[in-house]
Amino acid sequence: MVIANIVQAVNMGLKQELARDKKVIVLGEDVGVNGGVFRATDGLQKEFGPDRVIDTPLAELGIVGASIGMAVNGLKPVAEIQFSGFMYAAFDQLLSHAGRIRMRSRGRFTCPMVVRTPYGGGIRALELHCESGESLFSHIPGIKMVIPSNPYDTKGLLASAIRDPDPVIFYEPMRVYRAIKQDIPENEYTVPLGKANIVQEGDDLTLIAWGAMLKTCQDAVEKLNNKYGVELIDMRTINPYDADMVINSVKKTGRCIIVHEAIRTCGFAAELIAAINEKALLSLEAPVVRVTAPDVPYPLAKLENYFLPDVNRILKGIEKVMSF
Amino acid sequence: MSLEGNMPKKVLKEFKIESLQILGEDGSCDESLMPKLSNDEIKRIYEKLVLIRVFDQKAFNMQRQGRLGTYIQFKGQEACQVGTALPLKDDDFIFPMYRNSGLLIVRNQPIVQILQYWGGDERGQKAPEGINNFPISIPVGTQSIHASGAAWAAKLRGTNQVACAWFGEGATSKGDFHEALNFAGVFNLPAIFICENNQFAISVPRAKQTKSDTIAQKAIAYGIEGLQVDGMDIFAVYKAMKDAVEKARAGNGPTLIECFTYRMGDHSTSDDASRYRSKEEVEMWIKKDPIERLEKYMRKKGLLDDTYKAKVLADSQDIVERAVTEFEKLPAPEPKDIFNYVFAELTPEQKEQMQDLFG
Numbered sequence: 219m220v221i222a223n224i225v226q227a228v229n230m231g232l233k234q235e236l237a238r239d240k241k242v243i244v245l246g247e248d249v250g251v252n253g254g255v256f257r258a259t260d261g262l263q264k265e266f267g268p269d270r271v272i273d274t275p276l277a278e279l280g281i282v283g284a285s286i287g288m289a290v291n292g293l294k295p296v297a298e299i300q301f302s303g304f305m306y307a308a309f310d311q312l313l314s315h316a317g318r319i320r321m322r323s324r325g326r327f328t329c330p331m332v333v334r335t336p337y338g339g340g341i342r343a344l345e346l347h348c349e350s351g352e353s354l355f356s357h358i359p360g361i362k363m364v365i366p367s368n369p370y371d372t373k374g375l376l377a378s379a380i381r382d383p384d385p386v387i388f389y390e391p392m393r394v395y396r397a398i399k400q401d402i403p404e405n406e407y408t409v410p411l412g413k414a415n416i417v418q419e420g421d422d423l424t425l426i427a428w429g430a431m432l433k434t435c436q437d438a439v440e441k442l443n444n445k446y447g448v449e450l451i452d453m454r455t456i457n458p459y460d461a462d463m464v465i466n467s468v469k470k471t472g473r474c475i476i477v478h479e480a481i482r483t484c485g486f487a488a489e490l491i492a493a494i495n496e497k498a499l500l501s502l503e504a505p506v507v508r509v510t511a512p513d514v515p516y517p518l519a520k521l522e523n524y525f526l527p528d529v530n531r532i533l534k535g536i537e538k539v540m541s542f
Numbered sequence: 543m544s545l546e547g548n549m550p551k552k553v554l555k556e557f558k559i560e561s562l563q564i565l566g567e568d569g570s571c572d573e574s575l576m577p578k579l580s581n582d583e584i585k586r587i588y589e590k591l592v593l594i595r596v597f598d599q600k601a602f603n604m605q606r607q608g609r610l611g612t613y614i615q616f617k618g619q620e621a622c623q624v625g626t627a628l629p630l631k632d633d634d635f636i637f638p639m640y641r642n643s644g645l646l647i648v649r650n651q652p653i654v655q656i657l658q659y660w661g662g663d664e665r666g667q668k669a670p671e672g673i674n675n676f677p678i679s680i681p682v683g684t685q686s687i688h689a690s691g692a693a694w695a696a697k698l699r700g701t702n703q704v705a706c707a708w709f710g711e712g713a714t715s716k717g718d719f720h721e722a723l724n725f726a727g728v729f730n731l732p733a734i735f736i737c738e739n740n741q742f743a744i745s746v747p748r749a750k751q752t753k754s755d756t757i758a759q760k761a762i763a764y765g766i767e768g769l770q771v772d773g774m775d776i777f778a779v780y781k782a783m784k785d786a787v788e789k790a791r792a793g794n795g796p797t798l799i800e801c802f803t804y805r806m807g808d809h810s811t812s813d814d815a816s817r818y819r820s821k822e823e824v825e826m827w828i829k830k831d832p833i834e835r836l837e838k839y840m841r842k843k844g845l846l847d848d849t850y851k852a853k854v855l856a857d858s859q860d861i862v863e864r865a866v867t868e869f870e871k872l873p874a875p876e877p878k879d880i881f882n883y884v885f886a887e888l889t890p891e892q893k894e895q896m897q898d899l900f901g
Contacts, residue, residue, distance in 0.1 A: 243698065269698055274725070275721075275724055275725060275728055277721045277724065277725070279687065279717060279718060279721050280687055280690075280721035280722070280724065280725050283684070283687030283688060283690070283691060283718065283721065283722070284687055284688075284690050284691035284694060284725050285691060286687075286688050286691055287635075287637075287687065287688035287689060287690060287691015287692040287693070287694065287695065287705065288691040288692070288694055288695040288698075289691075290635075290676065290688070290691075290692060291635060291674075291691070291692040291695035291696060291699075291701075291703070291705070292695055292699055292701075293695045293698065293699065295691075310681065310684060311684065311687070314680075314681050314684060315679075315684065315685075315688070319677075320883050320884065320885070320886070321664065321883040321884055322664065322667050322677040323667055323668055323669065323676070323677050324664060324665055324667065324668035324879075324883055325668075325883050326668045326669050326671075327669075327676060327677075328886070359884055360884050360885065362885075383885075383886040384885045384886055412889065412890075457889075458889030458890060458891060458892075459891075461890060461891065462890070
C-alpha cells in the first residue's frame with residue numbers, strides 16, 4: 219500500500235497499464251517531457267520512451283481523431299485533453315466516429331481508446347477550464363463515461379477503462395486532484411465500469427453524487443451529525459450506469475437527493491429521476507430533489523461559489539426532501 | 543556588422559508545385575514517365591475502370607427506380623479511384639469518403655455489400671476479413687485524421703502498412719484536413735492523402751473553397767510533399783500513388799496527391815447540377831473522359847479492339863447484374879442488430895430497451 223492522491227493514482231494506473239500492455243500509448247499536449255500540466259503523466263516518458271508517451275501538436279481534434287485511427291489499427295491510445303472544456307473541438311470525432319465504429323463496421327473494426335481529462339470547477343481557473351460536460355458525452359451511444367471520486371477508484375477504474383474494448387471518456391475531478399489522499403495498493407487491481415458504490419449505508423435517504431461532488435456530499439453528511447441515516451452512493455460510471463443500486467437504495471429509503479455540478483436541465487440527475495420514477499415510484503415518500511448548478515455558463519472566479527453546489531445547499535436539499 | 547540602411551528581405555525558402563500528366567486526351571503517352579505496367583496489367587486496369595462505371599450507372603438507375611436509397615455517383619472520377627487503389631496491399635488501411643464506391647470495388651469489397659449499404663443495410667460496410675476497408679465517412683473530411691492515426695499505429699507497431707484517406711476539395715476547407723496533414727508531417731507518418739478535386743462541393747466551385755491555385759500546394763505548409771496529377775489520366779494517378787506508397791513504406795513520410803478531376807454527374811441522387819454549372823463546361827470535361835482516353839491509347843497499342851471492348855462491357859454488366867440479383871434476394875437485417883454492435887456487451891439499459899422493443 220502507498221498513500222496517493224488522485225493525480226498520483228492516475229499516474230500509477232497509467233504506469234501499470236503501459237508496463238502491462240505494449241499496445242497502450244499515452245498521447246496529448248505536454249504529457250511527455252513536461253509530464254502533463256497537472257503532472258499526471260510525470261516520469262512516464264522517461265520510463266517508457268517517446269514512442270509510448272507522446273507529446274502531440276496543440277490540436278484536440280487531432281489528438282482524438284488520431285487516437286481513433288491508432289485504435290482501429292491495433293493500439294490502445296490513452297489521450298489526455300488538458301482541460302475538459304477543450305474537448306468540444308473533438309466532439310465530432312467522438313460522436314460521428316468513435317462511438318459508431320463497431321456498429322458501422324458490424325464489429326469488423328473497434329475503437330478501444332480512453333480520453334482522460336480533468337473536469338469541473340472550484341479552482342478559480344480561467345473560462346472553459348471548469349466544465350462539467352458528462353451529460354453531453356453520455357448522450358452519445360457507443361461511448362462510456364467514467365468519473366472517479368477518490369484515488370483508489372481512480373487507479374482501478376482507469377485500468378478497467380484502458381482494458382475496455384470500447385471508447386471511454388475518463389473525467390478526472392480536478393478540484394480534488396490533490397485534496398483527497400488514500401492508501402491504495404501498488405499492485406494491479408481493477409474497479410469495474412458500470413458499477414456504483416455505496417460509500418455509506420443509511421435508511422432515511424439516498425444521496426447520490428459523483429466526482430468532486432462526492433467530497434462535498436461527505437462534508438454535508440458529516441455536518442448533519444447523524445440527524446438522518448444517509449445512504450451515500452458514488453455513481454463512478456455515468457454511462458453505462460448502475461440503475462439497480464440506485465433503485466434498490468431508493469426502495470429502501472423512500473427519499474432521494476441527487477447532486478451534480480453540471481447545469482440542471484438535461485443533467486444526469488434527470489435521467490436518474492426518470493429511472494426512479496419508472497421503477498421505484500411507489501416507494502417514494504417525497505419528490506426527488508436535485509442540487510445542481512443553474513442553467514448558466516460557468517462564471518468567472520468571483521461568482522463561481524454561487525454556481526457550484528456546496529454543503530449548505532446540499533443540507534437545504536436534504537431538509538427539503540426530509541420535511542416533505 | 544551594422545545592418546543600418548541595408549536590410550534586404552532574405553529568401554528563406556522557395557517552393558514549386560508539379561503537375562503530372564502521362565496520357566493525353568488523344569491517347570498519346572509520354573513513355574518516359576510511364577509506370578511499369580505489363581499489357582495484361584493495363585487490360586486489368588481498363589476492366590476495373592469499366593466495371594466501376596457500369597456499377598455507378600446501375601446504382602443510379604436503381605435509385606431512380608426506388609430500388610436503392612440515396613446514392614452518391616462518381617462518374618468521371620474512375621481513374622482517381624482505380625489508380626489509387628491498385629498500388630495498395632489488402633492490409634493497408636483505407637479511409638474512404640462517400641463518393642468512393644468505385645474505390646471499394648477495386649479493394650474487393652463485394653459489390654453486393656456496396657449495394658446493401660446504399661440500400662440502407664449496415665452490413666454492407668463490414669470489410670472482408672484481411673482487407674482493411676474502413677467504413678466510408680459521411681461527414682466531410684473528418685476521416686483524414688484517422689489515416690494519420692492508423693499510419694501512426696503502423697509506424698509504432700512496425701507493420702509496414704500504409705494508411706490513406708480520400709476526400710474532395712471541399713474537405714480541404716475544414717480544420718480536420720489541417721490537423722491530419724499536420725500530424726502526418728510532424729511524425730513523418732506513412733500516410734497518403736488523396737484529394738479528388740472534382741471542382742464542386744455540391745454547388746460551390748473550387749474557387750470559393752480556397753484562394754490557393756492548387757490543393758497540392760497546401761502540403762508545403764506541413765513540410766510534406768504535394769503534387770497535382772491529371773485525375774482523368776489513369777497512368778498519372780497510378781504512378782503518383784505507387785511512388786507515394788513506396789515512399790511511405792520506406793519511412794519517408796506522407797504525401798498529398800491532388801487528382802484534378804470532374805464530377806460528371808450530380809452531387810447525389812437528390813441534386814440537380816444544371817442549377818449551377820453549364821452544359822458547355824460539362825461537355826469540355828467529357829472530352830477528357832478517363833476511360834475513353836485509355837481506350838484510345840490501348841487501340842494504338844493494339845490492346846483493345848471493338849470485340850474486346852464489347853466483351854469487357856458485357857462482362858461488367860454481368861458481374862453487376864449478378865450482384866444486384868443477389869442483393870435483392872438478401873434477407874432483411876436482424877432487427878436486434880441495432881443493439882448488438884454498439885458496445886462489445888449490451889449495457890443493462892440496452893437490454894431493457896431491447897426487451898421493450900422486441901419482447
